[in-house]
Amino acid sequence: MMRLRKVIIIVLIPVIVWLITRYILRPSNARILRSHFARKRIAMIIAHPDDEAMFFGPTLNALRKLASETNPGSPELPETNLRLLCVSTGNADSLGEIRPGELRSSAAHFGIPPSNVIIFDDPRVQDQMGVKWPTDAIASLVGPYLTDVDVVITFDNGGVSGHGNHISLNDFAREFLLAQGETAPEVWVLKSTSILRKYISFLDIPYTYISNQFFHGSSRSERSLVVASDMREYANTRDAMTNAHKSQMRWFRWGWISLSRYMVVNDLHLL
Template sequence: MSILRIPGEAVRIVVWSFIIWIVLSTIIPQALVKYTNIEIQTNKYTKNTYPYNSLTSPTPLPIQNSTVYFIVGHPDDEVMFFSPSIIEISKVKYNNHVKLICFSNGDSVDESMGKIRSHELYESARILGISAEDVIVLEDEFKDGMNVKWDSNLIKQALVANVDMNDIETPKVFITFDESGVSNHPNHISLYYGTINFFNTYFKKSDNTNKLNSIFVLKSLNFWEKYSFTLLNNVELFVDHLSKLLINNILKLNANINITFFSKKNFKSASIFIYSDLNMLSVSYAAMSYGHFSQMVWFRYGWLILSRYLTYNHLIQLA
């Protein structure tokens, strides 16, 4: 009987973790905005967007007034791994122009799936807030596959062809996978090296203009963190709320306390931590389950339930 109880206990842990996460990520922040924002209290607004809370560190988000390129390998990467970043960075208050470059059409199973998955990518991007004209799918140059490595120089050439190189006034931000590619996927890892090759070739910080441009990578999580659902988020958000209450409000000190788990590397570069709330997670669920319907086999539902990537992104600035 004790063995039979384990699944039930696991379900209870997941359910209670999710409820606590809703309180910490959504109810408390929205209540704080409602009771501290002068515009909401007076019903007099200076902008055409309603004040919306964000869970980021640092705050305010350092990516603003920029053209932001998300560089992914396959249709559904943008949701499964980058959706918290895409949704947050796309918010009107940051004044960013978000674009998506996908290097394959996801036809590894069969060529006939390529058109279907490409169409699904546009649908998913629409739900995430990226317009069709800002989505680029490289249909033929790069083959999807777990045993395929993409050439760094070909990736660089493809980015030159699809990035607006003539606009030197607007800062450019490039976001892709890190050297582990989330799941050691060779396509993802190739994009890491190819994007760095491209950035170092054309955006070296040799003058004041190029200093405005930057490149970020998504930190790969180990197995336990990847499938921790909202458990780790709850601890981190609780400490963040507690620190703001005790240190910032009561002790009147300007402090930001961040706890992250399983981080064995000491990154000298700047990091951005982005957390989803319930509203953002709902968008991610819609983009994946409705946008990428062909990919919704049984284990994808397990990913939607347990994956931390849908509620948390750790972006590391390389340059």
């Protein structure tokens, strides 16, 4: 009898978590997604080609799905709907001539046309792991592309991987938000997690939903958003990485694709 109870508990807990996630938490996040992103002009700022697939794939899949709901029949995101601004060519390994083309190919997997992909090559903001970029240099590059946007999406102050270039984009976003004052667009940042959560793939989805809904308070939950990919969307993000960013496909990238929760779930927070 005791063993049977343990089996029932082991089976019941995941089922309850799944039901809560599927029927209570996901609809709430879908409402937040529509209210903040539907029919909005959006700029996603990344540091390097491949950031969009390695870190923001679930968000891009969700935005494409949202755009298709509001603009049925269109295979691509509307030209004014999403700009992908990449601050460097990713030239750390002298591949700066190849990687911009890979980024445009990857963007196509998410319905982003080449005209919406803007890639900068400036000596002040080159791909270097331990370096933080000057925010005024970032502003001079991306600023002209933000004058007509409603929403900006970028990294938080942990940069997901602690990469100095990623963190610099958060520094810029905070300065930009303050400088714009009441006319500023919404700025959403991708939350960094612990090393343990980073590599448990889809197992992190229920925890992410529940923690955002219940651990932050009701007012805070309106300022946070969870987007999770289904298997088809995960496969799309995987293909964007493996088929487009071929120059980056070293052995450890396969580990990231297989284990990283950022391939299947994003939680965004409003600054």
